[in-house]
Amino acid sequence: MRAPSFSGPSNSFPFTAIVGMDDLQLALILAAISPAIGGVLIRGEKGTAKSTAVRALTEILPPVEVAAGCRFSCDPDHPDPTCPDGPHAGERGVRAARLVELPVGATEDRVLGSLHLEKALAEGITAYEPGLLAAAHRGLLYVDEVNLLHDHLVDVLLDAAAMGRATVERDGVSVTHPARFVLVGTMNPEEGELRPQLLDRFGLTVDVVASRDPAVRVEVMRARLTYEAGPENFVARYDGAQRELAERIVKARDLLTEVILTDSALRQIAEICASFDVDGMRADLVTARTAVAHAAWCGRTVVEVDDVRAAAKLALPHRRRRNPFDAPGLDDQQLEEAINNSTPPEDPDDDGPDDPSGGPGGGVDSSASSEGGSSESEEQSVGQPAPGSAPSGDVAGSSAPYKARLLSVQVAGAGVAGRRSRAITEVGRVVGDRGRVGREAGRPHLLGTMRNAAPYQKVRGRTGPGLVVRPDDVRLAVREGREGNLVLFCVDASGSMGTKRRMGEVKTAIVSLLLDAYQRRDTVGLVTFAGAAATVALPPTGSVETAVRRLESLPTGGRTPLAEGLLQAAEVLRIAAIRDPRRRPLLVLVTDGRATHGDNAFARARQAAGWLAQRGIATVVVDCEPRRGIRLGLSAELAADLGAEYLDLGDVAAGNLIRTVTERKAA
Numbered sequence: 001m002r003a004p005s006f007s008g009p010s011n012s013f014p015f016t017a018i019v020g021m022d023d024l025q026l027a028l029i030l031a032a033i034s035p036a037i038g039g040v041l042i043r044g045e046k047g048t049a050k051s052t053a054v055r056a057l058t059e060i061l062p063p064v065e066v067a068a069g070c071r072f073s074c075d076p077d078h079p080d081p082t083c084p085d086g087p088h089a090g091e092r093g094v095r096a097a098r099l100v101e102l103p104v105g106a107t108e109d110r111v112l113g114s115l116h117l118e119k120a121l122a123e124g125i126t127a128y129e130p131g132l133l134a135a136a137h138r139g140l141l142y143v144d145e146v147n148l149l150h151d152h153l154v155d156v157l158l159d160a161a162a163m164g165r166a167t168v169e170r171d172g173v174s175v176t177h178p179a180r181f182v183l184v185g186t187m188n189p190e191e192g193e194l195r196p197q198l199l200d201r202f203g204l205t206v207d208v209v210a211s212r213d214p215a216v217r218v219e220v221m222r223a224r225l226t227y228e229a230g231p232e233n234f235v236a237r238y239d240g241a242q243r244e245l246a247e248r249i250v251k252a253r254d255l256l257t258e259v260i261l262t263d264s265a266l267r268q269i270a271e272i273c274a275s276f277d278v279d280g281m282r283a284d285l286v287t288a289r290t291a292v293a294h295a296a297w298c299g300r301t302v303v304e305v306d307d308v309r310a311a312a313k314l315a316l317p318h319r320r321r322r323n324p325f326d327a328p329g330l331d332d333q334q335l336e337e338a339i340n341n342s343t344p345p346e347d348p349d350d351d352g353p354d355d356p357s358g359g360p361g362g363g364v365d366s367s368a369s370s371e372g373g374s375s376e377s378e379e380q381s382v383g384q385p386a387p388g389s390a391p392s393g394d395v396a397g398s399s400a401p402y403k404a405r406l407l408s409v410q411v412a413g414a415g416v417a418g419r420r421s422r423a424i425t426e427v428g429r430v431v432g433d434r435g436r437v438g439r440e441a442g443r444p445h446l447l448g449t450m451r452n453a454a455p456y457q458k459v460r461g462r463t464g465p466g467l468v469v470r471p472d473d474v475r476l477a478v479r480e481g482r483e484g485n486l487v488l489f490c491v492d493a494s495g496s497m498g499t500k501r502r503m504g505e506v507k508t509a510i511v512s513l514l515l516d517a518y519q520r521r522d523t524v525g526l527v528t529f530a531g532a533a534a535t536v537a538l539p540p541t542g543s544v545e546t547a548v549r550r551l552e553s554l555p556t557g558g559r560t561p562l563a564e565g566l567l568q569a570a571e572v573l574r575i576a577a578i579r580d581p582r583r584r585p586l587l588v589l590v591t592d593g594r595a596t597h598g599d600n601a602f603a604r605a606r607q608a609a610g611w612l613a614q615r616g617i618a619t620v621v622v623d624c625e626p627r628r629g630i631r632l633g634l635s636a637e638l639a640a641d642l643g644a645e646y647l648d649l650g651d652v653a654a655g656n657l658i659r660t661v662t663e664r665k666a667a
Helices: 022-033 050-060 108-112 117-122 132-136 151-163 196-201 214-229 231-237 239-258 263-275 282-297 305-315 332-340 366-381 446-456 500-519 544-552 562-579 601-614 634-642 661-666
Strands: 040-044 064-067 092-095 099-101 113-115 128-130 139-144 165-170 173-178 181-187 204-208 417-425 429-435 475-483 486-492 523-530 533-541 585-591 618-623 645-648
Touching (some): 022 050, 022 204, 022 239, 022 282, 022 305, 040 050, 050 181, 050 239, 099 132, 108 113, 108 132, 108 151, 108 165, 113 165, 132 139, 151 165, 151 181, 204 305, 214 231, 231 239, 239 282, 263 282, 263 305, 263 332, 282 305, 305 332, 500 544, 500 585, 523 544, 523 562, 533 544, 533 562, 562 585, 585 634, 601 634, 618 634, 634 645
Parallel strands (some): 040 181, 040 204, 139 181, 618 645
Antiparallel strands (some): 064 092, 113 128, 165 173, 417 475, 429 475, 523 533
16 A cells, blocks of 8 residues: 655645755755665755755655654565564554754764663663664755765765665674665855765755846745745645645656666767766766656656756766866756767667666666775876876976875874874774763773773672673773864965966965865865965865865965964964864965065064964975075074974975974974
8 A cells, every 4th residue: 555645734845835946856856756866965055945945855755654663664565684673563654754864063873873882781682772874764864064074974874875774883793774865965065075985976966056037036035935924824825736746756756667768878878978078887877867767757658868968967067077176067068969979869669678677776886896996086187196106306397286295283182083183083993991971972992891890790789691880880982083174374475486487386286285185174274475464365164176266366476474474374273263173273384484574574474483383383384495596494494483394395295205294293
C-alpha cells in the first residue's frame, strides 16, 4: 500500500510560492525524484532564500514507510540485515519526509552517534545512541554554510555518501547502520570554497542570484510580506498547488524505472562531458541520471535532447574548474555548441531499451576509486611542477603558481580543526587523557577510564564480571592533530619593490601561498602598504579566490610606510582575535625591508616589529630584495626584531629549503 502523497499544509513558506528561483526548484525536485543523483549544492549571495527553498521542499515530499520501532527508518519491504534494531517483525508505519539539519559546529559524536561507555564496561552491552546520519536515512541531510564545515566532519560525510552506511568504532566496539540520504548544502562563495572531494559529491549545483528585474523583486517582497502578515491564510492559498506538485513528484518516481536511456543519448552525454574536459566519470553518470529524472518529471518515457540539456546545466558547472581559483559556471553558448556537435538521442526500438543498465542507479560509479586522487589532480592542474621539479633559486620569470612550502605556527595550540599547525583537536592521534567536566561530550579514553575505576571496585561491591563504572571515572582522550590558521599577508606595494618583473615574482609567490592556504582550509587576509599609508585590501575571510582577485589588481608605487603596514596588520589581528579567538594568526610579511616614509622610518618599523614580537604573533618574513647588486639585508634585521622565520623569495617554493619554520625556531 502506497503512503499518501501529501501530508497536508503547514505554516512554513510554500515551495510553490517561491519566486524567481526556477533552476533551484528544478534541481531540488529532480534530486527528490531520483536520490541516486547525489544531492544539490546551492551557491549564492546572502539573502537569496536558499534555506527557505530547502526547508520548503519537505512539505511536498511523500511520506516514508518505515519498519515499526526502527530508529533507523528501515524499509519494511527491504530491511537492512545489519540494522542495530533488527530483526524487524514486519510491522510498518508511516512518517513524514524528514529534513535533518547538520550544524556547522556539530561534533563527530553528534553526527555519527555515540556509545554508552559505562554500560559497555559494566554490562558488556553495546548501547548505541544514533546520530544525525541515522536520522537522515531515506531523507534529506541539509548543511547550511557547508563550506565552513570542519574537515573531520567532511570526511564523515564523504564516507557515508560513498558507502551508504555510517560506522561508529569506539574502543574495539563497532556499530554500523544504513545512511542513504540526499545531501543538500548551501553556501556563500564569499566565505570560501568547498573542498574538492566534497564538491564532487554533490550531484547538481545551482548558482542563485537575486533578480535585477524590479518587477520580480516587487513580487518577491509582496509574497514575503503577505506571508508574514498572515501565514495560515497565505499557506492556504497555495494548498492546491502544493498538492498538485506533490502528486506530480510521486508520478515521476513511479515513471522513473520506465524511462529509456538509449545508446545515442548516452553517447551524447559522454561527448558533452568530454567537450568540457571534466575529471573522472561521475559527471557522465550524474548527467545521465539527471536526464532520466528530468524525462520522468516531464512525463516522458524516452530521454530527449531537452532532458540532456537541462541535466548538463545542473551537473557540469562545478566539475569543469581546472584550478581552485577558476570561477565555477557553464557558458550557455559553449553548451549549445557541444549539444549541436554531439550525437542526438534516437527513439529506441519497440522491444525495449538498448541498454537495460542505463536507468538511474544502473551501472557502477567508476569514479569512486579516484576519490583519493582529487587533490593531486587539482594541484597538477594549477601549473605546479611534477614531484622533484620544484622551481629553484630566484623563481625568476615564473608566472604559474607552484607548490609552496609549509609555513606554520611553532607551538601546538588548541584552535579550530585544519591542516596547518600542530594543535590539540577533536581528531588525531591520542597523546593522553584528561578528566571530564560534568557531562562533557567527547571521545572516552578506555584505558584511562579503567585505570580510574579499578581501585574502587571492592568498595563499590563488585561481585561479577565487568567493572562498576561511575560517571566521574570517565576520562576523555586528548588528541593531537592539525589546526587551521588566519594567514595574514602584509605586502609591500611601494616603488622600492623594483621592476614589474620582480613584482610579478612576488605576486606568484603569494598566489602559491594562497593556494596552499586554500588546500589547508585557512582563513586569509591581505594588508598592503605604499605611499603614505597602509590599506586593508581584504579583511580576514575564508574566500581565497577573493584574495587572489584583490592581489591581481594591486597598485604599486610610491614610498614605503613599513611601520604603518606593521601597525595596520597588528590592528587587523587584534580585531580578528575578538571575532574568532580560537583561530591563531600567522603573519606573512612580504617586503624588501626598506622604509622610506616619515622621519626615522626604519627605526619606527623596528619598534613596531618589537611590539608585535612581544605579543607572541608568529611571523614569517619573505625577503624580496634582489639577489644581484648590493644587498642591504634590512629584511633579516626586521625578522630578528619580530622573532620571525626569515625566507628569501626563492625559498617559498617547496623543495628549495629543507628546514621548516618550526625546525628553525626550535634551533
